[in-house]
Amino acid sequence: MPEPIISVRNLVVFYRGLRGYVHAVDNVSLDIMRNEVLGVVGESGSGKSTLALSILRILPKSARIVKGSIMFDNIDLAKAPESTLRKVRWRRISYVPQAxxxxxxxxxxxxxxxxxxxxxxxxxxxxxxxxxxxxxxxxxxxxxxxxxxxxxxxxxxxxxxxxxxxxxxxxxPEVVILDEPTTALDVLTQRFILDLLKDLRRKINITMVFITHDIAIEADLADRVAVMYAGKLMELGDVYQIFKDPKHPYTQALIRSIPSLIGSVDEMKPIPGSPPDLVNPPPGCRFHPRCPLATDICRRKEPPLIELENGRIVSCWLYAPEEAKKVERQ
Ligand SMILES: Nc1ncnc2c1ncn2[C@@H]1O[C@H](COP(=O)(O)OP(=O)(O)OP(=O)(O)O)[C@@H](O)[C@H]1O
Ligand code: SF4
Ligand SMILES: [Mg+2]
Known part of the structure; x- marks a missing residue:
């Protein structure tokens, strides 16, 4: 049975900005399993780097972990003193920053x-x-x-x-977090590095978190994929299932937006609209202004994290119809 090496629970991280608090990571819970490659994907500004920086507690001064825990070897990294964090950073969990x-x-x-x-x-x-x-x-x-x-x-x-x-x-280290390690590179170099990473994980025992905005990259490298949108975890599951049968409308849209080598450009569908302002995020489901399937409840109340089969997690009212009806009646 795979066991978690890092467990993030109800993590809330805000930045203090000129216009107010930026809700960068908002109530995110997920497990990172020992020796897996966990892909973390989402559009720019969805909170991927903030999540990574929180695990290492190397956030900028304007950021604050408001709530939640990050358990690693019985240490809560969200609250541990600096002296403990110094023993963990790089030696046990390392971070290859964006750029x-x-x-x-x-x-x-x-x-x-x-x-x-x-x-x-x-x-x-x-x-x-x-x-x-x-x-x-x-x-x-x-x-x-x-x-x-x-x-x-x-x-x-x-x-x-x-x-x-x-x-x-x-x-x-036991865990390495790679934040967009191939984004700035040309496609061939990107491919080469991904192959090297695949090779590397066969040779050494390591847990990898691979952050990217390009979900197509995860198809080849990740064992499981966590999809983030506007500071929220939208879906998490086995990579094969995520691509074969994406449950969340946002994951479905991300996959439809992948350019195909054999299909025509017309088949590629960019996601209409843009991510919300995280100083004033929309009420209810944060994806509702862009979701073609949004209903009244989506605009009013945030969906819970719903556990489906095989460890699949999805945050969408479509998968909790009974609960949605109950809330609608309230
Ligand atoms: N130092 C900061 N001060 C204020 N807001 C910030 C700061 N850093 C990030 N943010 C905001 O927090 C949110 C999440 O940012 P984050 O960098 O974690 O996203 P990301 O998913 O890593 O995006 P990208 O793909 O562009 O790297 C965004 O709205 C961003 O504007
Ligand atoms: S909860 Fe509603 S708005 Fe959000 S993704 Fe599901 S159907 Fe769309
Ligand atoms: Mg980032």
């Missing part, structure tokens, strides 16, 4: 960057760190000697991205 390939220090050779990163997280054995880096570089098809002695500007985008992935794995 990390552009964040490598231009004045440091890759070898120094890697050694400094390890040192910053309490690991000072330079020789062991370099050995580990070489091993990871081999797995990621990077020439260790050349890359370690290069400055970031001497490497291509794809090479830099692979270096950032190696950095995330350098201290042998």
């Amino acid at each position: 990390a390939l552009n964040a490598l220090n231009p004045t440091l050779k890759i070898v120094d960057h890697i050694v400094e990163t390890a040192k910053a997280h309490g690991v000072r054995d330079r020789r062991a760190v370099i050995e580990k880096a070489k091993e990871l570089f081999e797995m990621l098809r990077l020439d260790p000697k050349r890359v370690l002695n290069s400055y970031p500007h001497e490497l291509s985008g794809g090479m830099r991205q692979r270096v950032t992935i190696a950095l995330g794995l350098i201290l042998d």
